Amino acid sequence: MSSTDYRTLVRANYRKLSESIQGFKPRREQNFLVAEIGKVLLGQYDLSRRILVAEAGTGIGKSLAYLQASIPWARLNNKKVIISTATLALQEQLINKDLPLFQPHCQPSFTYTLAKGRARYCCRQRLQDLLQGKSQIGMFDTADTLTPAQQNQLATLWQALEQNDWAGDRDSWPEPIVDALWQQIQTERHSCQPQLGHTHCPFHQARASLDKADVIVVNHALLLADLSMGGGIILPEPETCIYVLDEAHHIAHIAREQGSARLSLRSARRNLEQFNKQVPALAATLKDEGQSAITRSQQALQQLIPSLTELYRQLQAAQRAGDLIPDDQGCLRFAAGELPELLSHSLSTLKDEHKQLAQGLTRLQNELAEALKRQPGNSSVSGAMAAVSLQQLHTDEALGLCELMLKAIGPGHTPPARWLEQGKNDITLCATPLAVGHLLEQWCWSRAAAVIMVSATFTALNDFSYFRRAVGLRHDDGSQYLRLNSPFDYPGSKLIIPQLSCEPQDPGFDELLATEIPRWLENAGASLVLFSSYRQMNTVAGTLRDKGHSLLVQGEAGRQALLELHRMKCDGGQPSVLFGTGSFAEGLDLPGHYLTNLIITKLPFAVPTSPVEEAMAEWITLSGGNPFMQLTVPEASRKLIQACGRLLRTETDQGRIIVLDRRLLTRRYGPALLSALPPFTRET
Template structure:
């Protein structure tokens, strides 16, 4: 595709108008980013709207202060219009979604003089289900009603209580159009326990068969996407849509230009979507609920009918599966080589190279067959229920039975399919082209008894993202402040499975790092190998390091250590130290800003989530203290499986994986300090390995060019 002259002029004029409207100067990095995106998209070849050129992505690392959101919006909106494609902006966090919808897009419309529309895309679980709300209100009025089967499948909660009045308020507000059915738009919030009773998912939803389809909040929101120029989503929603085949929630990938902001999160998000788990005793308890539910449907099914035979088959399949699960539990409990009591993670066991033993394999193969049988019969019952919605088809079940029971059976089928995915993943033979699937066990103790949960996860999301996203998307831009590791894109390319034709760009920062901040490693920097000694040393060193400063962020890699240090220092710093666990994230940051505004000292203690994504410009943050180099936990089953695979192939997992990943996290942590071109401050690293080890120098050199003060 050639970049149309009209589109080029529109992008350039919109940028000039925006700068003039906001009274700001053009930034070199911003202009470069706009140009690179336009060049990438215009190079995509297509015929009759279908991409014909090889799959590719445009990967842009753009540091804080670049103005990357404005850059990709200014470039992509006119390009998407020229191509007649949908533009989906995907973020990793709700905060950035809210910023784009609440600030960036309105600013663009006002100052760049672009006539644009947008919508915020969310899954079904964020919207009211009128059918469930009506059923719940009916249940309140009827008591224990046989016509309300879905609620038989829910665990009762003391917190839920009798909230009929509140549910009536929800219904009245929605009916009067004072509320659009979006959970996030309800003033004051809706408790989780209540919300779970009045929302739905794709398995429970009857779609066009529902009596409330024409007034459905979720489908009304879906309708807005048809005419919107920009759809703002998140990585989880994009991945959920791809899991459903693409085009179920969002536009088809083939019709979409994507922008993945905070793109460094995408591989981990993908792993989470394609992982599987199953608790053995928990599943047995659920199977009892299945039996209870089936006894309630029997009066609504004609005796001797096909539906009645399916109900009997489901009951038989559930009864066959229960003792099988009990046998797996007893075998794993006694035959698994669990670590000795007292050892770290003694309740975890990871199968080396993902290979399960012969005895386990036989049990797993049998569970696959039994679970497949249960899923097959549930699918058949769903098909029978679907016939009840269609007056043109002969069905054993009437419409009222179908409406009442379809969501309940859909829930059962969803749970059964999730269990089958775990068993199939445990039974599958790894192809050998990449790292084997990570498979592990975890023993757990609850008030109701002991349990074992089985976990399975791909180690890399590369092939999954390649096959489901990159080969299907018309085009994709990935951007973040931290996409390179040790100055290279290799780690991202490996983890995300990016196509060979992809382009990689680093946009120069507008910050004058050497003038704005220092990175310091003091003489009393500590070797953290002994955790207890390290805690003691931190307690001694920190007060001297932050002396005479009022706005400090101290970052830890261990939550326990963070609390231990806080408890030991708190008496000497009353009300000054606040950890991220003391309140919600928003409340902690608000408390911090209020103290700074009053001229008081505020010292924030945080772990990984505070090392990324918090924004404290100017006087709100002058000093970032990094207590320890942010290496990942060595016993994480997925990380351990990847390291094992690299070792078997003759590689060095520490240098290939651990150090690059630590580099990204260290840059993110250091990035909390400078948020605008007027910010000033210092970064202190208390881990002596940053200067005493060879890899430490690599990590130090990968940081932005701060002025260094090394003792």
């Protein structure tokens, strides 16, 4: 394919699309984004590394831009387009609006679908077994049984599945399915394999549809789960994919979650004890063929169960002796990732014993697979596979925790955050990688056919460095960076920073807010007030309601219900005031008269309270850096831009933003935060 052919197709598709939209207005920034994506895909910047990081402000039309640029190139080069998002709202927009809009006007033609993880699909065999009483709700609590209502729901699910009235995915079932029930029938990675005769498995039917689709929409968690397993497990192989990562500023955080591991010692022991009780039944099912695998698994179990018991006992004794003291939240973080000798020695033993169990379980699963081939449809064998599958899952998770806890860190490398959590009746060991850039490079950047990352908020303090470090990109590795301003009329709206008498950390700040907020609500139609904490929000809300103010407060009703009531009041010409916290500062779309007055009570500085945040701050300090300037301020800059982005949602919107935090004017970081904001007309 020549670059001329590709460009000709893109222009022709754009012309047909623009002619089909009534009142279509060309957007210069959108066209520039299409062109830059095209240049990256054609290899005009770097043939060996087709990566673009594009910050495109609200209103540019990012989704239609990357659809126009990526789909024709992928179709001409026999690649798949994987569009990954952070939110369900954007997935729904792509599937229900943007892709159907572009599809009729695109050449070459394409098909698209939505991908979901295994856990969103039921396993036909597990559903049938549970319905027939061959499984039970409480695998580790024999007091739990199926209620009549659950029996009826299972029967209805089975009938719908058998009659092809239901595709087997949880999201398409019209009624809620409680977690405890769904977990007993959901598909699992180890047991659901097409070669075992599961031709009618809902997950594998959905997986087959992915193979046929040209464009696949996923969420970041599913994408990274697939990549962390090597790719090609649920989604196509990375080498065959163009990844379009929308809302990509979330990628590092989700990759960190994907790389995390946990092990609850008493729960793990109970799981192993329960599985140990099932081993005789497994032996009877396999007869002589699987005795070697049974023996190996039993030997590992006989070592592991006492080891977990002993480690739990030792940790309790260390706490009583004052050697290991959790904080008020029951958390004890190991400074600089250094484990106490007691823990490192025990985890080394657990790691070896879990490896032995994993090997035994793999052999057991292979023997059961062969048995099922000889006896297709044998419910005893498939039930045994489900039991082994569940234990394989637990064993893999435990092994991952041991490896991450014990991972040696070379000089200059960032250690994982490592800590324990003391619960009421259990102790949980936890580990999370802090630096995930090398994982993303290994999983995706170095393997993908191309990667296009887009977001409205990549830069912090007018620079890509913060994001680049987080995701493992370098300024000189061939990756391209693009920043496009929003076409909105920012100078037509005001940014007001009042001269207040105190700052957020001062004792009287709550009282100040209760006085200042009503002042800025006077004569305002639609207002959104953003708080840094639920405590502060509820305190101020109580005070204002005592004074007669009508408020819609986050948490007092569902998000959609609150927004619907807000819109109804605005449409009826009534003033409406929404109170919300950080989650209302991102992804909230209130265009036009639904929001004209935005009040931000406090700069969004995050206090490092979680073990992961504390560990990141600690490591920067140990490396000679300043965690406040390197972490806290850049993240606050990004969040402040997001919060201010709630005001203008269309090109004709106008309004005002009031920031009730004078630190923007009095602290040395204030000018940098202000200069990173869009060019509102500023008042003090």
